Amino acid sequence: MERLPPLNAIKAFEVAARAGSFTLAASELGVSSAAVSQQIRNLETWFGKQLFVRSGNRIALTDAGHAIYPQTAKALGDIAAIGRRMLEGGLRTRLVVSVPFSLAELWLAPRLAMLLDAFPQMAIDVRVEDDPVDLMRQNIDLRISYGDYHYPGLKLVRLVHDDVLPVCAPEFWRRHGNGDPSLADLHESQFIHTNWGPNYASHPTWADWFAASGGSRSPDPSHGRRVGLSSLAIASARLGLGIALGQRVMARADLEAGRLIELSPVSVRLGHPYCAFMPPAKADRADVAGLVELLTKTAPATCGKVGAPR
Amino acid sequence: MERLPPLNAIKAFEVAARAGSFTLAASELGVSSAAVSQQIRNLETWFGKQLFVRSGNRIALTDAGHAIYPQTAKALGDIAAIGRRMLEGGLRTRLVVSVPFSLAELWLAPRLAMLLDAFPQMAIDVRVEDDPVDLMRQNIDLRISYGDYHYPGLKLVRLVHDDVLPVCAPEFWRRHGNGDPSLADLHESQFIHTNWGPNYASHPTWADWFAASGGSRSPDPSHGRRVGLSSLAIASARLGLGIALGQRVMARADLEAGRLIELSPVSVRLGHPYCAFMPPAKADRADVAGLVELLTKTAPATCGKVGAPR
DNA sequence: CCCCTCCATAAGTTTTTCTTGCTCAATCCT
DNA sequence: AGGATTGAGCAAGAAAAACTTATGGAGGGG
Incomplete structure (x- = not known):
């Protein structure tokens, strides 16, 4: 040549x-x-x-x-x-989506349901795994990830920059709440603490929320309930086990249905947005583009009063 | 797209x-x-x-x-x-070469003669003009230029980094020379000064040559003969009109034929090499490549003792 | 005739690409 | 076997390419 x-x-x-x-x-x-x-x-x-x-x-x-x-x-x-x-390539057109554990149930699942409602014959694989993921070897078409810093070289679409806020079951609040949205007098054992894991070091804690709401309380995780997954925190709160610092996008359905209530207008922004990554060539595929569009639309920016990012 | x-x-x-x-x-x-x-x-x-x-x-x-x-x-x-x-393109395959005035006669012409000897049917245009030249508009295939700094983006081939040395006709030296290769005692009117023009500001002068040879004389151009072209300086020397500071590559034929003699082993390197420039796409053309190869081969690096570049 | 669009150019910045120097794994060759 | 060799991967910094911004000029349209 x-x-x-x-x-x-x-x-x-x-x-x-x-x-x-x-x-x-x-x-x-x-x-x-x-x-x-x-x-x-x-x-x-x-x-x-x-x-x-x-x-x-x-x-x-x-x-x-x-x-x-x-x-x-x-x-x-x-x-x-x-x-x-x-x-x-292999003339199969399965759409392979990979998500972190925390998003699988409360965030991705309902949205995929919408997609499958519209296109019932669509073949979708969902893989649940934490970052980092090797998209190439596993033939993954779309990866949802917390933060925009993994996967350089891949096309990136920012989906939502979420925030966390205190939520609990209405029944729980009726029984243990004192009507004070500052949560200043609650017993330590009523707080549900989320252990975000190593990939989520910057996620907000109860101490951060109290700082954002103007207080200075710092509930001790060893007293309250501790869960290792943010969706589990929401689920626990829904079951009346305490007050969780829940992600808005994950709690939204429960809030709208009245299964959870928002205890305070004060929320804390997460350190990073949730993002979708895909190989640039695959971004043009109709199914990938469709899903990304759906996710973008249905993962709206947070609304309501938001505290300072930590 | x-x-x-x-x-x-x-x-x-x-x-x-x-x-x-x-x-x-x-x-x-x-x-x-x-x-x-x-x-x-x-x-x-x-x-x-x-x-x-x-x-x-x-x-x-x-x-x-x-x-x-x-x-x-x-x-x-x-x-x-x-x-x-x-x-x-236009299905004509004329080879268009552009050279500065100073190189046309004594340097390019004999080399083109060699090429035409080998390929008598070759159609060559020679254009004589000073830098800068618009290769594109004038359909020039190859530009010879002093220095490697004109024509960014074009392919560059360095041809020769020449030096200048004092030359004169044997007859002249017999009559006016005193056998002293330092030229210390020569009358100012015997020196031929070359006015190199604006593009050649860094070309060496008689003062530079004396400095390189260890002296400090600085002949006054207003006394000696002045010419506006380096090939004319050689020609003048050949005719016995004085001692010129001639470029080695241009004087070589006259030196070998005995029409000129080298008065001193001391020479001064030019500030820049002579270079060939061509549009990269044209470098693959057989005629262009052939000419460049010929020029590279027959424009050898200078030999002999060389003074410090100015 | 003035204004507005569009291209050219230069300087400075950002992004991409490349090199260097190293590591690791497999093969080759006594 | 076992050292030597070869070729690929990786990370950091260097070099090169590409891009942006700002400005100027030439036409064409109102």
Whole structure:
């Protein structure tokens, strides 16, 4: 193989020639028009021939530009086809989604249910595992992860930046509550503490919530109930076992149904957003794109009063 | 046009798949093997699929890799063909060479004569002009230039880093010389001064030569003969009009024929080398490559004692 | 005739790519 | 076997490429 022309310049040329304008090409490519101008210049320098004639503020292809345009379009189209071909691969079109334990039950499951309602024949695999995950070896199409820092090189979509707030069962509050939303006088044993695990070191604790609400209490985890999973904290609160610091997105259904009540308007933002990651080539797949869109829409930004992030 | 896979990674993949080794691919691409390794990894991340299986120190294509290799090779071949097609362009194959005035007569002309001896039917245009030159607009295939700093983006080949030395006609030296190679006692009017022009500000003067030879004389240009072209300085010396500070490559023929004599082993290196520039795509053309090779071979590095560069 | 759009250019910054230096695993060769 | 060799992976820093911002100029349209 002999020396190739600069491939990114070829790409810029194809778009610019098709668009008939550097500005339009720039917006299609998602860069500034100056960048396109420079790429075209690079290519012209490489060939030693002008590809566009510039007259004032508009451009037109030269003979040479016209001559090569169809070939560039074809070659780039072929390369795009490679990407498409690669995805079909094993001609199974199962959608493989990987989630952390904490999100599987209360967050992902109801949303997948919505998707399956709309497309009942869709084949979805859900894998529950903690970061880090090797998407490549396990043929995972979409990974949901806490934080945007795992998986460099993959396409990232931020889903929701959640917050936590004190919740408990209405019955529990009737029996043990004293009507004070500051929770200042509650007995230590009434608090449910969540042990977030090593991947979630920055998750807020009861001490953080009290700090955000203006207090300075720091309930001792050794006295209250301790659970090792955030969805379990919600479930425990729902069962009337105490007051949990629950994630809003996970408690929402229970709150709306009245199975849980919000004890205070004060909440604490998590340290990181929940994100979806996928191999860039797979982002174009209809099923992946559909799921990401659904998740994006149904994982709304938190509302209500929010305390300072820790 | 949808999103394209990273094109340079595709290129690396094609070479690596063909070579069957990242190391071989690296040497073909002119980069380190680590660079290839990373590019392949990029592409695998993009697709979310492995393209090679690694076992110890060797690699093999996966199914997926095998599936896409032919398509990548084809697409890249098509792009390479674009470059080739571009060069044939107007189906005339005149070789257009552009040189500065100073090199045209005594340096380029005899070398082109050699080329035309070997290929008498070759059509060559020689254009004589000073830097900077617009290669693109004038369809110039090869530009010879003093210095390696003009024409960024073009392929550069360094031809010769020349030096200047005092030369004169044997007859002149017999009549006016005193046998002293330091030239300390020569009358100021015997010196031929070359005015190099604005593009050659760093060219050495008689003062530089005296400094390099250990003296400190600084002949006054207003007394001696002044010429505006280095080849004219040589010609003047040949005609017995004085002692010139001549460029070795330009005086060589006259020196070997005895029409000029070298007055001193001390010479001064020029500030920059002479270089050939060409659009990268044209470097592969047989005629351009042939001429560049000829020029490289017949423009040897200077030999003999050389003073310090100024 | 003025204004507005669009391209060119330069300087500075960011991002990508590459190199260097090291480690590890497999193979080769006495 | 066992040291030597070869080739790939990885991480840090260096180098190169690409991009952005800001500014200027040339046309075309109101």
